[in-house]
Amino acid sequence: MAHTPSLNRWMTSQGFCGTSISILIEDQDRDGVASAVHISLSHVSALLRTILLPADEDASKGLIENWMQSLLNVEEKDLSNFDSVQMLRFLCTILSIGIVSFSGSHVCRFDINLWDQEMEEIPIGFEGYVFKPRKLACLDDFIGGPAWILGKASVSSEALKISLTVQDLQELWGPVSLVRGTANSAPVIQTERGFIIPLLREAQSSLCSASFYGETECHWMEEIPEYLFDERPNRAILVSSTSRILIGTSTDAGAGLVVNEKCKSSISLIGQQIASRLQYPGTSKSRYVSDGYDVQLVGGQYVTAGLMKKYKRIPKRTLKAMLIADSTKPDTRLVPLLNLRVGLEVSACTGNAQRVTLWDALRFSQTTTNSPDHTMYCAHNVGDKNCISSCWNRWQSLDEIDSLNHMPGQNKPLTGLEGRRVIINSILALEHSGVDSEGNLQVSWPFNNSPLNFPVLPSTPKESHNWFRVVKDTRDTSSFAVFSQRCLEFPEKGIMRSCSAPCKEGHSKPLQTTLLTRILTTAEQGSVSGLLVGVKFLVGEAHLTVTKAVQDQLAIIAAVSMNPLSPLRYRLRDILPDA
Structure with missing residues (x-):
């Protein structure tokens, strides 16, 4: 850095009269794009003067951090593990190699001149950043080979687009001139070996992010395209010497889809947005489909012809029907089905009901009566065989034909196949629960040895249960309804049936019951x-x-x-x- 004045004098002697240089740096926010980043030589001199002031160490460190953040587009936290000397060493390496690269228009193999060998990459010592020869999209033939690009070490061989101004293009790979327009703006940039053409306006609008960065998408080609001779000049885009252009976009749109590796959308958020439209596989509403035509001919003095189109009705497939069908398949995973909130617990005491999981409904249906002081809760997980063995007691039978080789009081462990059979049998036992064709709620009564349902009428002179339509079996709704011994109360008096613990015969029974659901x-x-x-x-x-x-x-x-x-x-x- 101390040789900056000598560098200025040498570059001036070689015909360079600018006040800044440019380094080609890979854009960390956009894949496949490198940008020409300007570095003012006067700013380099100012940095040197600040560093040489021993009493201003904090200012030096802050200035060096700003340079690193500006050049590499990194955050302050990425530099927190390095001291001022280390960061200054990184910065000096970047500036030294960048200036040498700029002096050769970024395409000169200075590595051969300096180290007598071609280097695949030149590390700068910071976070995997290297200078590496990279091919530029559609400019390789024009500039005569790859260009030195500063970026993170990568095995990607993808050709990079280059973002720079027309003035940068002139300094690096000139001469260039604006043609077919005025001295200030034109639709064509002419080079020594071809033309750089902005894409048409309609093509510009379909490209991803160039407009966000204030760039005009361009393509290098050997001849001027025919559309520039069109009588409608508004189709072409004019560029000036200060315009920022992005060279390397093909004139033909890609035929396939491109994976956006930097997409930050959350699949859980997408799932929440579409959750209300998700359906259980195989369910459907009833519908009518065409079933052909009937042609009728009636003969007499005249012949009368008639054509009748026939339709047949495809019955609906309800959620309950699909759940039962899937549960009986040998390879179906039962636990996800048992977690569905398709169970309906109806309090035998109050008549109030609440949605529960299918597992809970099966557990209620397989539990015998308990004393009021005995808890009916269990801490087992859904699908736990130990729960079936210890909490489910109705499936264990003294009858040999129904016993599954498990008699009450035995400590014989339940196998997976045996537990699966108990679960499936319990599901099938609740198949005919729920709202029936007459509008009554058929609720399984599990407190007798015989299979029994109790039909709860939607309304009687003394009661009203008008929430039945919420739990009716449809494409999206299902109810495996079972009575439980639990007393489900609603805290607000005068609205629905409730009683105060301990429950006693003759407690208050308001006319309306309630349903708790989500x-x-x-x-x-x-x-x-x-x-x-x-x-x-x-x-x-x-x-x-x-x-x-x-x-x-x-x-x-x-x-x-x-x-x-x-x-x-x-x-x-x-x-x-x-x-």
Whole structure:
């Protein structure tokens, strides 16, 4: 750096009259692009003067850090492990090699002159950065070979696009001139061995990020393209000596897709945005399809012809039907199915209901009655064979034909196949639970040895359960309904059936029961916090109206609307995964 004045004098003697040089540095924000970065010689001299002041060490360190950040586009934290002397050594190496490279228009093999051999790369000692000869896209024939580029060591052989001004092009690989325009701007840059042509406006708009950096996409070619002779000059883009151009873009659009390795989109965020539209595989609504034509001819004095198109109905495939079909396949993974919130726990005490996982519904269906003081919770994981052995006690039979070789009271461990058979049998036992064709909620009554369902009517003179339509079996909704011994209460009195512990016969039974479930909002809605009082929405086949919002719990209280013709604002659905 101390030889900077001598360098200025030598470059002036060689015909260079500029005040700055340029180094070609690979862009860390864009793959496949190198930029001509200007370095003012006066700024180099100012840096030298600052370094030589012994009393101003902090200023020197800050200035050196600014140079490194500006040249390499790195953050301050990337330099935190290096002291001032180390950073100054890196910077001196960059400037020394960069100036030598610039003196040979970045294409001279100065490595042979200095070290008598061709160097594949010249390290600068910082974070894997090296000077390396790299091929420039579409300029290789024009400049006569690869150019020295400063960047991170890479095995990529991809040719780089080069971003620079027309003035940089003149200094490095001139002479160049603007033709077919004025002295200040023109649609063509002429070189000694060809032409640099900006792409058409319609092609510019389809390219990724050049416009963001204020660049004009260009391509070097040996002849002027025919479209520049078009009578519509507005199709071409004019460039001036100060215009920044990006050379290396092909005139032909690529035929395939390009993987953006720097994309930072989160698949979990995308999943949240489309969650309300995800469906279980194989489910569908009923539909009609064409079934051919019938032609009728009636003869008499006249012949009458008739053509009738026939349709046949393809029945719907509900979520429950697909779950049962998949669960009986030998290779289906059961645990993901058991985690789905398609179970419906109905309190035998209060009539209130809540959504539970399929695993919980099966556990309730396989648990005999307990005393009120005995807890009904278990700490086993979903699909745990130990839970089946210790908590499920209805499948164990004294009858030899039903025993699966496991008699009550035995400590014989349950095998995986035996546990799978118990789970599948339990699922099949709840196949006919849920809302039936008459609109009644068929709930499995697991407290007898015989298989029994209890049909809960949607309304009676004493009761109302108008939430049944929320849990009706459809393409997106399913209910494996089972009674449990647990007393499910709602804390607000006068709204739905509840009782106070300990439960006693003859406790208060208000007319309406309630359903506790979780809904999946659309990406546009964001969360239930946006569902204000009075807003109407649809879940399953039920039109609901928000009556109260509990903001701190992200919860709402909704009533079944008796006016389904009112305009709906949102169409929501139950949450399937246990999240």
